[in-house]
Structures are given as structure tokens and as C-alpha cells.
Amino acid sequence: MKALASFFAAALALSPLAAHADPIPLANVTQRVDAVTPKVVQWRRDIHANPELANSEVRTARLVAAHLRRLGIEVRERVAHTGVVGVLRGGLPGPVVALRTDMDALPVLEATGLPFASRATGTFNGASTPVTHACGHDAHIAMLMGAAEVLAGMKAQIRGTIVFIFQPAEEGPPAGQEGGAPMMIAEGALANPAPAAIFGLHVVPGVPGTVFYRPEGFMAAADQINIALHGRQTHGAWPWQGIDVISLSSAIVSELNTVAARTVDVTATPTIVTIATINGGVRYNIIPQDVTMTGTLRTFDAAQRETIKKRIEATVMNLAASYGARAEVTFRSSGAVTFNDPALSAAVLPALQEAAGAANVNAASRPTMVSEDFSAFQEKIPGVFYHLGASADGVDPSTSPPNHSPQFDVNEKVLPLGVRTHVLSAIRYLEANAQP
Ligand SMILES: [Zn+2]
Ligand SMILES: [Zn+2]
Known part of the structure; x- marks a missing residue:
């Protein structure tokens, strides 16, 4: 009897907000992602053709900041040299969540033969070098720009605040300089507002359309x-x-x-x-x-x-x-170890399954020996980092060129998937953690 009474009390307490508490339908997300995809492809190609080394991502940062401002997102620039932080306040009260991308390219001579292949040069540790987005950060930037556009478009329905972190120097700052995730944190990327959780992704060789990660230690x-x-x-x-x-x-x-x-x-x-x-x-x-x-x-x-x-x-x-x-x-x-918070790893799984299809998500992937400075954010707040398979169609991922190789390329079919995983991981987190 007592249980029944408290059930009704809880139902009454919830009812005034019931309409707002409905989750944003997947179909709305998919429709908006499909609409932005041609732009995401264009951004990726433009950024790919104009790569910039760590702590020199000036053109990239300008492109990102202008895009976020056009969307009505609050923007802070020059965080950790060339980083950009955007803050999107949703129309409904709720917690704060962060989405992060890296922005830097590598001292690699591109050999993909792509029509938009890089011909850029830069200076690395005092020497002139060719510069290429050989780790896929071009795709990461474009996907997060796309996610910002989708989320800004559904701002009124969003329960809380989304922080977009566009981070320089993931591959490490030039010798003698500071940079990357630790410097973004030191310069306030996780403050005003302070996110309670953070999500990030990386393209790697893998079956296109698949998402994989593991709880606890994922990257070395x-x-x-x-x-x-x-x-x-x-x-x-x-x-x-x-x-x-x-x-x-x-x-x-x-x-x-x-x-x-x-x-x-x-x-x-x-x-x-x-x-x-x-x-x-x-x-x-x-x-x-x-x-x-x-x-x-x-x-x-x-x-x-x-x-x-x-x-x-x-x-x-x-x-x-x-x-x-x-x-x-x-x-x-x-x-440090890219340590996926166990509870958050479990909580984000349904959102990733919504984005990719349940059969395409592996939440118990093997650890990988490569490292990622996203780990610095995870030392401050719970975070989950996941990988997107981005090999060419029909190619055995074990034979597709690895990140950092001159032939590394991203299958552009995965770009809308990355936008969906960003959008859904953020809004489902906010919906699950907003006060009723
Ligand atoms: Zn890399
Ligand atoms: Zn990378």
C-alpha cells in the first residue's frame, strides 16, 4: 500500500514535465544528420587539403569558430594556443556534457592520390616538412562541426548544455612547447560551465560502420x-x-x-x-x-x-x-591510460547502438597499444572514448593503411555515423541525467 502511494506521488511529481521528458526521436536526429552530411564531407576535404601541425591550427580554428558563431554557439578561442571551446545552452534545464575532437595534422608526406590530397608544408622541430592529416583528425573536426549544427538546430528540445572542445596538438606539442589536452584543461576547457562527462572518438582501420571500445583501459x-x-x-x-x-x-x-x-x-x-x-x-x-x-x-x-x-x-x-x-x-x-569510466561505458552503449545499429557496436573490444591524450580529460571527469571503423569498402581492415602512414585515408561513408554518435551520446546522456 505504501509502495503504491509513493508510486502515485512519483507519477504526480513527474506529470507536469512529462511532455518535455520525451526523448528526442531518433528519426529527428537522423533527418538532421542526413541534411548536414554533404557539408561535413566538404569540410573534411577542405581541412584535409589544408592541414596544420600541432599548435599551428590557425586556419582550422578560424573555420571552426566562425561555424560555431554562425550557429549561435558561445565561442572561446585561443585556448591552449589554437583551441576552440563552444557552449550550446539547451532550451530545457539539465546537466553539462562535453564532446571533443582533436585538430592537428602530422609531418607526413601524403601518398593517397586523393584529388584533395595535401600539398602543405610546415615546420617540425626546426625543419621544413610536408604536412598531412594522416591520423584522420580532419574527419574528426568535420564530424564535430556537423554535430554542432545538428544540436544547435534542436536546441529548444535539449535538456542541458553541450560543450564542444576542438583541441590542438593531440599528437604532442612541438619540442619545448606546452599543448594538447592538459593545456586545454589548464586554460579552462572544463570550467564555465563544467561538464560532468565527456565523449570522444577516433577513426581507425576497421569495418566501416562499426563502433568499438571497452570499459576501463582502452588505449595505453x-x-x-x-x-x-x-x-x-x-x-x-x-x-x-x-x-x-x-x-x-x-x-x-x-x-x-x-x-x-x-x-x-x-x-x-x-x-x-x-x-x-x-x-x-x-x-x-x-x-x-x-x-x-x-x-x-x-x-x-x-x-x-x-x-x-x-x-x-x-x-x-x-x-x-x-x-x-x-x-x-x-x-x-x-x-595516461585512456580509461573509459565503467558506468558511463555501459550508459552510452544504447546511444551508440541507436547511431550504428546494435549489431555494429562492440563494447568489449580488445585494448590497443596506441595512446590518446583524451586520457587527460578522463583523469578529471568520467569519459568514454570509442573508435569508428573507417577502412575502405570491401578492404580487409588488417591490410588497410594504418593511421600515420602516407596512404591512410578515411572512408567518407562513416562521417554521418560519427555525427550521429556524437549527437546521440550527448543528448541521451543529458536526457538520462536531467532532473525530472
Ligand atoms: Zn595519431
Ligand atoms: Zn589521432
Whole structure:
């Protein structure tokens, strides 16, 4: 009886707002996304043809800011150098949610043969370089611009506020500069208004039309490994007269390759240690004084990350000591684990299924060793990052060119899907979390 009475009380309390509480129908979203899709394709091609490196996304930011202003969205520019933050206040009261895209291109020479292929150049770490959107951020920007247009068009029905974060320098700022997600946060991207949750996406090789992610650790934490070795230069014919840092560097590579293979519980979390560069020496018969080496450490567990850093350092120092050489080891974090909040991962699943079709969403995808500075937002507020399969039609994704390769391309058929996933993840979050 008591339960029945409280049921009626709850029903009465809800009734005045019942009309507003109806979710925005999927058909309305789909119709608006279809209408904006030709523009999204045009934006993507325009941005692709005019790529800009990290912290130099000036033209891109101008395009984005002008678009948001035309839609009546409040705009803050020059956040973390070239970032843009847009705030869309819905017509109905509710919480705040953020949608994020990255904006930077890469120092890569494009070899896609596309009619709108990049011919741009830029300066990377002091050297002139070709510039290409080889990671698909051109598609990300266009999809979020499309989502902003769709959401602005249904503003009156939106229960709460949507923050659009257009972030520079996801691939890392130029040497000696700050940038990316941590700098956007430091400059207020998550304040005034403060989002309670954030969503973001990335195009990757995969069956076009599919969406995949996993709760908890989805993408790895990344640390740059820097090693400097100092020996004693000598003639190549008299190695005993010097300290051979070339030989030492090869011993270090061999030994570090065993760190992940022999000292990590392989049943717990994936771990990678890679040495990618070795620089030293100028002539075939001179053993040089110094060698520098760089590499990357990829982990999924914070404690393990610290343990392996200590192991790497100890390995290098002990080997150097055995040669009589000096060594320095430093690490530079390029981002924590992209950690999808478990509750939010479950909550966003129906919205992603609405957008892509239930059969096309995998919410228990395998983790991936690449990293993403979206993780910085997730360290502040719950967030979910998901991937969109964007390989060409009929191509086996395992053979389609990976992100960062000169042939990387985005199947434009996935552009409306990305707009729908953005729109639906935002409005369904707001509808579920608005006070009745
Ligand atoms: Zn990338
Ligand atoms: Zn990327």
C-alpha cells in the first residue's frame, strides 16, 4: 500500500514535465544528420587539403569558430594556443556534457592520390616538412562541426548544455612547447560551465560502420624513453683504448627487449618496450664518444608503469657501468591510460547502438597499444572514448593503411555515423541525467 502511494506521488511529481521528458526521436536526429552530411564531407576535404601541425591550427580554428558563431554557439578561442571551446545552452534545464575532437595534422608526406590530397608544408622541430592529416583528425573536426549544427538546430528540445572542445596538438606539442589536452584543461576547457562527462572518438582501420571500445583501459599509457650514453672515443681498430657506446647501445636494445617479455605478468596487462632510434657515430672507423637512443613504453597499469620505468633505468645504468660508460635515462609522459569510466561505458552503449545499429557496436573490444591524450580529460571527469571503423569498402581492415602512414585515408561513408554518435551520446546522456 505504501509502495503504491509513493508510486502515485512519483507519477504526480513527474506529470507536469512529462511532455518535455520525451526523448528526442531518433528519426529527428537522423533527418538532421542526413541534411548536414554533404557539408561535413566538404569540410573534411577542405581541412584535409589544408592541414596544420600541432599548435599551428590557425586556419582550422578560424573555420571552426566562425561555424560555431554562425550557429549561435558561445565561442572561446585561443585556448591552449589554437583551441576552440563552444557552449550550446539547451532550451530545457539539465546537466553539462562535453564532446571533443582533436585538430592537428602530422609531418607526413601524403601518398593517397586523393584529388584533395595535401600539398602543405610546415615546420617540425626546426625543419621544413610536408604536412598531412594522416591520423584522420580532419574527419574528426568535420564530424564535430556537423554535430554542432545538428544540436544547435534542436536546441529548444535539449535538456542541458553541450560543450564542444576542438583541441590542438593531440599528437604532442612541438619540442619545448606546452599543448594538447592538459593545456586545454589548464586554460579552462572544463570550467564555465563544467561538464560532468565527456565523449570522444577516433577513426581507425576497421569495418566501416562499426563502433568499438571497452570499459576501463582502452588505449595505453605512453612514455617517451630517452637514453644518453657517454663513453670514450677511439679508433675502430683499437676499441680497448676507448669505451664502446655502440656495442653498449646494442646490448641495451637486446636487454630492454626482454623487460616486457620476461619480467611482466603477461596474463595481467599488455606491455610494450620499444627502442626506435639510435644515433651515434660519423665514420666507419671511429667509435664515437656519445650515443643517444629513444623509444616508447606502453602500459595499462599505473603501478606497472612505474615499476617498468625503474627496471629500464636500472638495466641501462647497470649495463653502462659494466662497460665503464656513463648513462642518463629520462622519461617524458605522452599520456595516461585512456580509461573509459565503467558506468558511463555501459550508459552510452544504447546511444551508440541507436547511431550504428546494435549489431555494429562492440563494447568489449580488445585494448590497443596506441595512446590518446583524451586520457587527460578522463583523469578529471568520467569519459568514454570509442573508435569508428573507417577502412575502405570491401578492404580487409588488417591490410588497410594504418593511421600515420602516407596512404591512410578515411572512408567518407562513416562521417554521418560519427555525427550521429556524437549527437546521440550527448543528448541521451543529458536526457538520462536531467532532473525530472
Ligand atoms: Zn595519431
Ligand atoms: Zn589521432
